[in-house]
Amino acid sequence: MSSDPERSVDLLALYDRALPDVYGYLRARCGSTALAEDLTGETFLAAVAAVRQGRDPTVAWLITVARNKLVDHWRREAREQRSLQVVEPAEDPWDVQLDVVRARDVLQRLGPQHRLALTLRYVDDLPVPEVARLLGRTRHATEALIVRARAAFRAAYEEGSSDD
Known part of the structure; x- marks a missing residue:
């Protein structure tokens, strides 16, 4: 060429x-x-x-x-x-199959910090940094609080399902 x-x-x-x-x-x-x-x-x-x-x-x-x-x-x-x-982690199928009425009841029975953290994060759909700002906590402390709150919610929710 x-x-x-x-x-x-x-x-x-x-x-x-x-x-x-x-x-x-x-x-x-x-x-x-x-x-x-x-x-x-x-x-x-x-x-x-x-x-x-x-x-x-x-x-x-x-x-x-x-x-x-x-x-x-x-x-x-x-x-x-x-x-x-x-x-965007894969959604836990357990989270999708909640009975709304029972979930609200369980949420009301949680301690105020857990209830507030879960409400801000999952009901109000706020990102973790915003939840941390509203709670006056660090991001890492807020993430840990949300993990503990989810565990408490799950335990209380599953406990209620054995009564059904």
């Missing part, structure tokens, strides 16, 4: 020759047409960059680039999933 027009022609020929292999490789592995198309586009952009640097990419090279693009995508996806799990 000595001159720019020749490189363009060679790149177009490579594209025509390699597109079915690159797209097929990605489509078979990622399970999504849209993702396979995006990664195929990124792969051929890498080929354009390689040609501009004076290299002659091959179909095998493009398949390697496609594999690396897919691996990078999976890594990004895994990082995003991990950060979502840290930010």
Whole structure:
């Protein structure tokens, strides 16, 4: 590939020759047409960059680039999933299946600090730092209070369910 027009022609020929292999490789592995198309586009952009640097990419090279693009995508996806799990922990199914009337009764029987912490956090849906500010406590002390209050609530709630 000595001159720019020749490189363009060679790149177009490579594209025509390699597109079915690159797209097929990605489509078979990622399970999504849209993702396979995006990664195929990124792969051929890498080929354009390689040609501009004076290299002659091959179909095998493009398949390697496609594999690396897919691996990078999976890594990004895994990082995003991990950060979502840290930010929004999975909901405990026990918490979802509460009887509202009994839950209010149990909440009223808790000590004032526990009742206040749980009400501010879960009924008023305030973030922990705001609950801490309202209670005049540190964030860590408030988190510990909420953990203890939840344990007390759960114990009292489950105790009441054995009476049913």
